[in-house]
Amino acid sequence: MIRKLLRKVFRRAAPSASAEPALIPVERHGIRREQVSPAARKTCKVLQENGHKAYVVGGAVRDLLIGHPPKDYDVATSATPEEVRALFRRSRIIGRRFKIVHVMSGPETIEVSTFRASQDAESTETDEHGRVLRDNVYGSMAEDATRRDFTVNALYYDPQSETIVDYHHGVADIQHKTLRMIGDPRTRYREDPVRMLRAVRLGAKLGLSIDPDARHPIRDMAVLLENVPAARLFDEMLKLLFSGYAVPCLKQLREEGLHHGLLPLLDVILEQPLGERFVWLALENTDQRVRQDKPVSPGFLFATLLWHEVLANWAARKAAGEHTQPALFQAMDEVLDAQAGKLAITRRIVGDIKDIWALQPRFDKRTGKMPYRLIEQPRFRAGWDFLRLRAQSGEIPMELVDWWDRFAHAGEEERATLLRSAPETPASDAPAKKRRRRRRKPTGGGEAVGGAPEQP
Numbered sequence: 001m002i003r004k005l006l007r008k009v010f011r012r013a014a015p016s017a018s019a020e021p022a023l024i025p026v027e028r029h030g031i032r033r034e035q036v037s038p039a040a041r042k043t044c045k046v047l048q049e050n051g052h053k054a055y056v057v058g059g060a061v062r063d064l065l066i067g068h069p070p071k072d073y074d075v076a077t078s079a080t081p082e083e084v085r086a087l088f089r090r091s092r093i094i095g096r097r098f099k100i101v102h103v104m105s106g107p108e109t110i111e112v113s114t115f116r117a118s119q120d121a122e123s124t125e126t127d128e129h130g131r132v133l134r135d136n137v138y139g140s141m142a143e144d145a146t147r148r149d150f151t152v153n154a155l156y157y158d159p160q161s162e163t164i165v166d167y168h169h170g171v172a173d174i175q176h177k178t179l180r181m182i183g184d185p186r187t188r189y190r191e192d193p194v195r196m197l198r199a200v201r202l203g204a205k206l207g208l209s210i211d212p213d214a215r216h217p218i219r220d221m222a223v224l225l226e227n228v229p230a231a232r233l234f235d236e237m238l239k240l241l242f243s244g245y246a247v248p249c250l251k252q253l254r255e256e257g258l259h260h261g262l263l264p265l266l267d268v269i270l271e272q273p274l275g276e277r278f279v280w281l282a283l284e285n286t287d288q289r290v291r292q293d294k295p296v297s298p299g300f301l302f303a304t305l306l307w308h309e310v311l312a313n314w315a316a317r318k319a320a321g322e323h324t325q326p327a328l329f330q331a332m333d334e335v336l337d338a339q340a341g342k343l344a345i346t347r348r349i350v351g352d353i354k355d356i357w358a359l360q361p362r363f364d365k366r367t368g369k370m371p372y373r374l375i376e377q378p379r380f381r382a383g384w385d386f387l388r389l390r391a392q393s394g395e396i397p398m399e400l401v402d403w404w405d406r407f408a409h410a411g412e413e414e415r416a417t418l419l420r421s422a423p424e425t426p427a428s429d430a431p432a433k434k435r436r437r438r439r440r441k442p443t444g445g446g447e448a449v450g451g452a453p454e455q456p
Contacts, residue, residue, distance in 0.1 A: 021142070024171055026162035031064045033159040039105035040073035041159045043112060046087055048160065052079040053115075053141060055156035061164065062152045065174050066206055075103075075112045076144060076156060084112050115144035142167060149188060149195050150202065150214075151180045179203050181214040189217060193224035194236050200256060201240045204248040219257040230344035237265065237343060241301060244290035246283045264339055269305055278393035279305055285389070299352025300382055302345065304389060309335045310357060324361070332357055352382075359383035360390075363404060366422035371415075375408050384408070 026032065033041060040056050047054035054077040060070035077084065081099045085091050090104040091112075101112040117139025141156070145167035148154040152174055156165040164171065173180050179202055181188055181195075189195055196218045203210045225233070240249050254270045269279055282304035289296050313331035318324060332354055339345060345353075360383065362374050374380060384404055391398040407418050 021145070021165045021167040022169070022171075024164040024166055029065060029164050029171060031061070031157060031162065031164070033162055035064055036060070036157070036159050037070075037073050037108055039103075039108035039110050040075060042105055043075050043088075043103050043110045044159050047075070047077050047079055047084070047112075050079075050087055052077050052083070054079070055158055055165065057156050058148070058153045061155040061157045062170070062174065062206075064157075065155075065171065068206075073108070073110050075110055076115060076141075077112060078115055078141070079112075080114055080138065081112075084114075114138045115141050116147045118143045118146060141165070146182060148182060149192075149198065151182055152202075152206075152208070154182060174208075177208050178211055179206070179208040179214065180211040185214045186217045186221065189221050189224065193221070193228050194232060196222065196225070196256070196258060197236050197240065197253075200252045200258065201236075201243055201245075201249050204252050205243045205245045215256070222256070222258050225258070230340070230342055234343045234345060238298060241283075241286065242290055242296055242298070244287050246287050247280065250283070264342055265305065268309055278308065278390065278395060281393055282389055297352065297382065299349045300356060300386065302349060303353045303356040303386060306335050306339070306353070307357070307386075307390075309338075328358070328361065352379075355379040356382050356386050360387065363387050363400060366403065366407075367419065367424065371404075371407055371419065380408070 036056055040060070044054040044056065054075055056073055057076040058074045060073045063070045079087075081093045081101050084101040084103070085093055088101075088103045091101050093099055093101050098113065098116075103110045103112055115138060117137040145154045145156070151168040151170040153170070154166075154168045155170045157163070158165070168182050179199060181199075199210055199214060199218070202208065240246060243249060250266070250269055253266060258266065269283075282301060286296055286301050310328075310331050313334055314328050317327035317331055322330070336345070336350060336353065356379060359374070359377065359379060362370065363383070365371075365374075377383070384401070387396070387404065388401045390396050391401045403418065403422065407415055410418060
């Protein structure tokens, strides 16, 4: 106990070389307080008025310097989570690995974290590979800056003085378009292997070249991703796929060797033997929508990335004699189960994925009441968008997509005409197989009139 106390005292008495930060005025960096969200400004002001240090930190400062509108704001402070919680009525303490406070202000949620101390063996709980499991030791602002992953993320902005506090030359690295790790990259990757994915994502998104010292260990240490909880990997994959730069990110991941069994989803995307054009069309479409601030759906994107895995599994099951519809649902479950081991895809997203897949064979049925029932489905629009993407990739004819678009927007007379002109056999190349139905005999023993009844 005494040894632990002495270690902390001497550690703080001997700060690192980066303890004296550069104070960069607004005339040099150009970020005005009006560019920062009102909620983040208010959070910093309340904390400062109550005697605490408080700064907007990390990605928001980095993005403002580069010229990207920040998606969210984080605040770093000298106040403890309990002190922060006491100052804001609409706030809550969350987190087990790191305690943080969510401060709600209007529609915004500001993530407030306490300055972290430098890590040591006594104060930090790690697994056998060096990954940090739990660490709630608070420290100085200089120590907090050293704890951050990349220099471009260790920037602190004070909305009151409009000054940036820069401990590790992050502003210069942004100007030189370099992504540089703070500390020894191998040690930092062991602490949190997700940093390897983050390095690739930030480099591609921000147009920064990964510093050679940070890049070289990635291929050798990629295996450490196997020790990361599936929920964290899923969160990081969502950030990557919805960064607006998924295509360059994924190409960089392939160059760094961050696939080949580490993440099955990456293997599906990067080594797609079937439907390669379909997958990359979906990713390019998602990138465009993100950059245009249009809504995007994780369920839709995951459905596109895994569709040809489902098709191959479905075809194999039908070839083995399984019935069409049960075979499809079995294929869906098997493909999703293969991802669940490494990515904790939420139940809601899994439901969206299955809804979109299950609709695809139904687009082949353009007779009787089936089209009317299909356009009333809640997921019809998502299913039709998916169908169009399949046609754009060459998997099915565009005629099928156009027919459903006209039918969905037509009046009753035009719909009747479309039904009469629709072919009886499926227009797509999907494995759905139309089964012949027996005509029912009337109870009186005569011939059936009008054919088999419609199936729900």
